[in-house]
Each structure stands twice: as C-alpha cells, then as structure tokens.
Amino acid sequence: MRDRPAPLSNILLVLIVTLALAGATACRTTPPTMGATVDRFDVDLTVEANHDVLAREDLTIRLDAGATRFERRVSNAQADGLTFVSAAADGRPVTPGDGTLSLSEANGAVDATWQFDPSSGQSHAVTLVYRATGTLAVSDQRGRLQWPAVPAARTYAVGSSRVTLHVVEGVLLFHPSGMAERGWMVTRTPDGIQAVRDGIAADEHGTVLAEVSIPETLPEPRWQFNGDRQREFIPAFVSAALFIIVCGLGAVWMIRLQHPRRNRTKGSSDSGTSAEDWADMLRGLHRAAIICVVVGVATGLAMWLWMARFGPWQFAVPASIVLVAIALEAGARLL
Secondary structure, eight states, X not given: OOOOOOOHHHHHHHHHHHHHHHHHHHTOOOOOOOSEEEEEEEEEEEEOTTSOEEEEEEEEEEEOTTOOEEEEEEEOTTOSEEEEEEEEETTEEEOBTSSSEEEEEETTEEEEEEEOOGGGOSEEEEEEEEEEXXXXXXXXXXXXEEEEEEOSSOSSOEEEEEEEEEEOTTOOEEEEEEESSTTOEEEEETTEEEEEEEEEOTTOOEEEEEEEEOOTTOOOOHHHHHHHHHHHHHHHHXXXXXXXXXXXXXXXXXXXXXXXXXXXXXXXXXXXXXXXXXXXXXHHHHHHHHHHHHXXXXXXXXXXXXXXXXXXXXXXXXHHHHHHHHHHHHHHHHO
C-alpha cells in the first residue's frame, strides 16, 4: 500500500488558523470605552496656512458607578498622519504618563485614556488637541476635506455636539461646505462654518465636508495617491487572478484527458499508464496542491505586510493560487 501525503484539507486548516491568530494579534486595538455617557462633544477644526488641520475636542462626560476611565481613539483614513499636541482633564493640563493620561500613537491613530480618581466624582471635562497632516484631497486648486468629527465607532450616545470649522487668513472656504449627515443645523461664520445637533445615537456620526483653496504646489496626500493606484490596479489584479485560475484548471483538464479514470480491475488506466506511474502522478498532484497553498499563503502575507496600500483587490492573486491548489487536490481525488 503506497504512502499518501497529509490531506490538503488538514494543511489548509492549520494555515488558516495560523493566519487568523496572526491577524487578530496585529489588528488588536484599545478596547472601547464602557460605562460612560457623553453629554457634550464639541469639535473645533482649523485649516492652517500649511493646510494641516489642528483639531481640538472638548467632551463633557459622566462615568457610570464603578467606572474610572474614559478612552478616545482618533483615526481618519483620509489623513497621512495624526500627532498628539496636548490634553486636559477638568481644566487641568495633563501629559502622557502622569497617572491621569495614557497615550498611544500607532498605525495612524491617536489613543488617549484618562484615568480618574473615584473620589473626584462622576462628571468630568476632557480636552484633546491633535494635528492632522495630509488631510486635503487635491483637485486642481481646491482641497477637499472629509473629517469624522463625531466618530461612528462609539459605545456611547452624545447629548449634544457643536462642530466648528475655521480657515486662517489666506485660505478660502467654498460653498457648499457643511455636514454629510442629516439633522445638523449648519450656519456660516466669519471664518468658516458651525454645525450643531442634539441627540446623536451611538450608531450615528457627524462628518465635515468642505472645500478650501490650495496652492498649485500642494502635493497630493499619500492616502489619495494610494487610493488612485488601487482603482487603477484593480483590472490588473483581477486579470492576473483569472489567468492563474484558467492555467490551473487547464492543467487539471489536460491531465484528465491524457489519463482517463483508472481501470481498477487491470491496475492501469485506459491509456495504458502503469499502476506505479499512476501512483506517481497522483502524488505529484498532491505535492503541487500543497506547494500552491504555501505559495498562495506566503504571497498573501507578503502583500498584507508590504503592499497594503494597494487595497483588498490585490488578494485576488493569492486567493486564485489557493483555488488552483483546491482544483489540483480535487483532480487527484477524482482521478
């Protein structure tokens, strides 16, 4: 009785579990705030002369009984970078590591956590100031700003919010500029706009949409460049994946034509292939399937680590290699 390699399904399962654990570890983020209510969530945005955005958030919070901390995670996919500037708690400036504020800046996000003494009461005021670079999408001599002022990924409702957008002297604000969502009352101010709203549920958010003047020399932000490349490369990734699948299925079909189903009573195929040659062919198909799985997973990991800027469509290529592996294994079993 000839030796059979380990079933492809077992190998594939081990690889999938390993990738899932690695992905869960890499994507782990700060757990969301629990046990807090936000009565006010005020955001003040200023488009500066260098076209960075300076953001200030003032929140009035109420901690539930037993809760001692409040967390705020700031992230924006349409920004090249976020940098912490300052923070305060109950009107007092705080710095990272002083026992009140913990801060983390990683993966283009700012994570701030305020820790309060239970004896200080349940109501607190917190302030977070940070600067965002590369936030304006460049189009001719206009820059488009899309800013998640009141984020959607929250576990708490917001009683009321005031979002203000300023532009410094020399920067023009074009109409229409305002909020992307309904329910906000937007008014024009001498140097920008202001939007107010009451009763914002935890699954609702507020996004500032604005267009401002920019110089011709302002470079395209990195996230916009990557987004344009993603759209351009979609046909290339899809066509490459289809080519790999067609080649793999074609190889299985050619083997099937050359070696019809084995005649078990004679120990050979109808084409005259000996039992030993037949066993070697099946082992070759099994090995090819395992190699394709390894190559597909390795390619996917490499793309995830070094080519993430090209978006999810790039993973059509490693997925097609794994599909070819499945086709090879299925072909070996059918033969």
